[in-house]
Amino acid sequence: MPGTRPRPALLRTLATPRGAAVAAGLLLLALVTAFGPALLGDAADTRDLAARQQGASLAHPFGTDDLGRDLLARVLVATRLSVLLALGATAISVVGGAVVGIVAAVLPAALRRAVNALVDILLSFPWLLLALFFSVIWGTTATGAMLAVGFAGVPVFARLVSTLAASVAGTEYVHAARMLGSAPLRTARVHLLPNVLPPLLVNAAAHASVSLLSFAALSFLGLGVQAPAYDWGRLLNEGARRIYVDPMAAVGPGLAIVLTGVLLALLGEVLSEGGRRRGRAGGRPPRAGTGVAPAVADDAPVVDVRDLRVAFAAEDGSLVERVHGVDLRVAPREVVGLVGESGSGKSVTAMAVAGLLGPDARVRAERLVFRGIDMTRPPSPAERTRLGLEQTMIFQDPLSSLNPSLTVGRQLTEVTEVHARTLRAAARARALAALERVRVPEAARRLRQLPHELSGGMRQRVMIATGLMVTPRLIVADEPTTALDVTVQRQVLGALRGAQRETGAAILLISHDIALVSGFCDRVVVMRSGRVVEELDPRRWQDATHPYTRGLIACVPDMTTDRTRPLPVVEPEAPDDAAPALDPGATDRSGRTGPPARPGRPGRPTRKGVPA
Numbered sequence: 001m002p003g004t005r006p007r008p009a010l011l012r013t014l015a016t017p018r019g020a021a022v023a024a025g026l027l028l029l030a031l032v033t034a035f036g037p038a039l040l041g042d043a044a045d046t047r048d049l050a051a052r053q054q055g056a057s058l059a060h061p062f063g064t065d066d067l068g069r070d071l072l073a074r075v076l077v078a079t080r081l082s083v084l085l086a087l088g089a090t091a092i093s094v095v096g097g098a099v100v101g102i103v104a105a106v107l108p109a110a111l112r113r114a115v116n117a118l119v120d121i122l123l124s125f126p127w128l129l130l131a132l133f134f135s136v137i138w139g140t141t142a143t144g145a146m147l148a149v150g151f152a153g154v155p156v157f158a159r160l161v162s163t164l165a166a167s168v169a170g171t172e173y174v175h176a177a178r179m180l181g182s183a184p185l186r187t188a189r190v191h192l193l194p195n196v197l198p199p200l201l202v203n204a205a206a207h208a209s210v211s212l213l214s215f216a217a218l219s220f221l222g223l224g225v226q227a228p229a230y231d232w233g234r235l236l237n238e239g240a241r242r243i244y245v246d247p248m249a250a251v252g253p254g255l256a257i258v259l260t261g262v263l264l265a266l267l268g269e270v271l272s273e274g275g276r277r278r279g280r281a282g283g284r285p286p287r288a289g290t291g292v293a294p295a296v297a298d299d300a301p302v303v304d305v306r307d308l309r310v311a312f313a314a315e316d317g318s319l320v321e322r323v324h325g326v327d328l329r330v331a332p333r334e335v336v337g338l339v340g341e342s343g344s345g346k347s348v349t350a351m352a353v354a355g356l357l358g359p360d361a362r363v364r365a366e367r368l369v370f371r372g373i374d375m376t377r378p379p380s381p382a383e384r385t386r387l388g389l390e391q392t393m394i395f396q397d398p399l400s401s402l403n404p405s406l407t408v409g410r411q412l413t414e415v416t417e418v419h420a421r422t423l424r425a426a427a428r429a430r431a432l433a434a435l436e437r438v439r440v441p442e443a444a445r446r447l448r449q450l451p452h453e454l455s456g457g458m459r460q461r462v463m464i465a466t467g468l469m470v471t472p473r474l475i476v477a478d479e480p481t482t483a484l485d486v487t488v489q490r491q492v493l494g495a496l497r498g499a500q501r502e503t504g505a506a507i508l509l510i511s512h513d514i515a516l517v518s519g520f521c522d523r524v525v526v527m528r529s530g531r532v533v534e535e536l537d538p539r540r541w542q543d544a545t546h547p548y549t550r551g552l553i554a555c556v557p558d559m560t561t562d563r564t565r566p567l568p569v570v571e572p573e574a575p576d577d578a579a580p581a582l583d584p585g586a587t588d589r590s591g592r593t594g595p596p597a598r599p600g601r602p603g604r605p606t607r608k609g610v611p612a
């Protein structure tokens with residue numbers, strides 16, 4: 001219903017029949033665990049030699065044991081020890097695995113490989129075998145068995161956490177948070193944990209079921225809980241001796257183990273279902289914040305690039321240059337279009353300007369300056385803050401640019417928290433105004449929603465709204481409308497234009513669509529194979545001199561185009577085999593010096609269908 005807040009995903013999942021059954025089962029299990037020993041302790045321990053080894057009856061549904069004690073009462077009382085030991089073992093596995101996984105993720109590559117290799121070796125052993133091995137080390141006590149089962153599960157979670165941490169750490173939004181100067185602990189808390197925790201919890205619930213079974217197995221073998229204490233494994237052991245005479249003596253504790261195991265496994269599925277309902281994505285959150293006084297004169301170029309060269313390491317370790325000496329200047333408030341076929345180096349050029357190329361990129365330039373900041377070297381903390389406040393990036397896929405686990409409002413207000421320490425209420429009011437200005441309907445409700453709950457066009461407008469949280473000097477829009485239909489494209493471009501007028505920012509609009517760029521930009525820079533081939537005034541296409549530009553323009557149909565004939569095609573360029581590689585003095589974004597230069601082959605084709 002419009003205007004009402006949607007129920008959290010987990011609540012919606014619990015409202016399903018399976019969710020409700022799991023919730024009821026967990027409640028029952030919790031009640032028996034909490035109150036079983038107090039309510040049934042006497043019945044479970046009262047000996048009645050006259051009634052020893054009885055079969056199932058109304059008075060004793062599971063029968064009695066060797067000393068005439070009621071087996072149903074004993075199974076119920078054993079719930080506490082069985083469940084708590086399984087949960088304890090699971091906690092050891094999860095915490096131990098998380099520590100090993102996170103430490104492995106931050107270790108230098110060689111050590112990380114060593115830890116991962118050890119984890120792989122441990123994972124290749126059958127789990128119960130590992131548990132038996134550890135139980136010999138820790139001794140045949142209940143605590144020893146808990147430690148054994150717990151430690152046997154550590155490699156499982158170590159592998160899971162290191163994989164999750166590595167995948168989240170490589171996302172655009174974590175990269176952006178680092179660029180904003182967010183402290184490592186804050187980045188871990190705000191971006192890593194919320195994305196790593198849900199899959200970790202899902203796996204922990206499912207793993208608790210395995211721990212329960214393993215624990216029962218150890219106790220059954222006499223390696224777990226020792227007399228006079230008892231858990232389900234021990235009761236099963238005692239009952240198994242009489243299984244052909246009184247089957248219920250073994251079936252009773254067996255049922256308790258199986259039902260609880262199924263319940264915990266279903267809990268994992270319900271949590272996982274809740275996670276799926278929330279949707280998933282990766283990406284980069286907005287750069288936002290409050291305006292700061294510009295550190296350079298307002299009429300100085302926003303972007304000043306001369307002879308920019310960017311290379312990446314090929315698989316054989318050689319460096320392959322992808323951008324070969326690009327010159328680019330963007331004046332304040334200027335809207336510059338960067339067009340060219342796929343792989344022509346548009347995005348790499350823009351990412352170099354924004355300082356967002358990863359450590360695998362080797363950047364060299366005579367000049368690579370964003371508003372007085374030299375982008376060829378790592379920024380100082382003050383420069384990092386300015387970059388966070390003065391640049392806004394809008395990518396093609398907003399779903400991958402927004403943190404899937406944070407609400408729209410939280411992401412819009414992020415930088416105000418990091419840099420400006422604005423009060424949360426003030427930041428939210430600003431975020432609401434920003435959403436309204438880019439015409440996001442029901443802005444107040446949208447602030448509370450997660451990115452996947454918005455349409456593609458709306459997400460893109462949220463990205464543009466992030467630019468309105470600050471006073472950006474440059475908005476880099478990398479194919480911002482490619483994934484959208486034509487009507488929504490117009491709305492998004494309108495929002496972008498509005499944001500530009502309001503903030504006075506310059507725009508670098510990247511597109512392979514020369515028709516779109518010509519209607520939007522003051523100037524168009526045409527790129528091919530990592531080089532700028534021509535710069536044009538979009539109102540004077542007829543002045544284009546380069547055959548490639550002329551070819552691109554000829555491919556755009558107009559009202560006079562003969563629809564019976566195929567559109568012209570731009571001929572592909574010969575592969576750039578002779579691409580020069582960087583010299584050893586080239587630096588990557590972290591200031592490291594590059595390896596010796598060696599020429600190599602470009603890895604991607606340089607041509608894609610020219611836009612119609």
Ligand SMILES: Nc1ncnc2c1ncn2[C@@H]1O[C@H](COP(=O)(O)OP(=O)(O)OP(=O)(O)O)[C@@H](O)[C@H]1O
Nearest residue numbers: 312322341342343344345346347348349602603604
């Ligand atoms: N991290 C990387 N490692 C290796 N090569 C890369 C990397 N990033 C980009 N490249 C290469 O650099 C070249 C330019 O890529 P870029 O993404 O800038 O092209 P583009 O013009 O933006 O194309 P598209 O429109 O398809 O995005 C391509 O050959 C690409 O394969």
